[in-house]
Amino acid sequence: MNTKIILIVDDEETTRQGLKKTLEGWSAGRFEILSAADGHEALELFKRTRVNLLITDICMPEMTGLALLKNIRNQGYKPAVMIVSGYPDFEYAQEAIRLGVLNYLVKPLRKESLIKAIEEALDTEEHMIRADYLEKVADQGLLELEAKKEYVNSSVKQAIAYVNKNIPEQISLKEVADAVHLNASYFSAMFKERTSITFSEYLTRKRLQLAKKLLITTDLPIDEVARQAGYQTAKYFIKLFKDSEGVTPSKYRKLTELDETPI
Structure with a gap:
């Protein structure tokens, strides 16, 4: 099976690079870890590669995490999605759930909680893929x-x-x-x-x-x-x-x- 791809989208470079380094250490080559500084860059990556898990900040200039998610859903992409945010927001969380987000994590992120959430999201994505295939071949x-x-x-x-x-x-x-x-x-x-x-x-x-x-x-x-x-x-x-x-x-x-x- 092709290597699964995890995409991190965050306009804060320190956070983005920190997340990428953490996930590369945890992944140990099992997954490919990509990053994007904003929603537009993320959309370009979606056009070029199959993203299995999207981890996106919610508050970003020009295109918020939720706007990015709506864009990729409208274009037919179906990655598992996790949202990270600097603060809890009930309305954001409600909209995220409506759009099928699997987890809503609040910064600062604890490594153990982050890794557990990612593993669960990747497992869910695998089930989603198989369900899609079963529907396709039914x-x-x-x-x-x-x-x-x-x-x-x-x-x-x-x-x-x-x-x-x-x-x-x-x-x-x-x-x-x-x-x-x-x-x-x-x-x-x-x-x-x-x-x-x-x-x-x-x-x-x-x-x-x-x-x-x-x-x-x-x-x-x-x-x-x-x-x-x-x-x-x-x-x-x-x-x-x-x-x-x-x-x-x-x-x-x-x-x-x-x-x-x-x-």
Whole structure:
């Protein structure tokens, strides 16, 4: 995975350089620490690089920390954000919370509190990234299918629940039909009529959706991802995944780690 970047924005040079030195010592090369003297300089850095954590002063000339945050949000940037201020201000804090700021620290900063807040912010940012990916790769058709209210208490709803409960296992159409007390041929035709896809297609898409989630959110080996997604052999799973997504599961995982959209 690319080195995470922390950006410090503060118009007070002594504070800015002090923070940078502190974080470089704590980071020991794990993160890249950048700094900017004002909001305009910070915006230019956002255009050139992916910032994972923004630590900004709130009171700066020309562009306040909150104005900077509004700017980057409007431009689609989604870093984790911490605000530092020379004094507590309830209205500033309220606005900061509304804009999604994770922490509001008051100067002078204690090193222990600062480091703890940064570690928590970076952890939150990692979860935000994964949530974004999961939303990006979600099978919207499946989500809409499963959310249809007309399936409530129907055989289709029961079948979907059965699949969700037993997805790591080998599931056959007849097994599901038996579980919802229907003839297999009738169940197959009824499922296609109600959902516009075959049961086999639904099951495959469901398994692949789970596999993508596991690839993004865990470090499980590919054969274990295959097993949890209901495939007996990793070889078959890899072939099916590549046919569907255009890349192997390993390549897919690597692309998400590099913050690239899978092919």
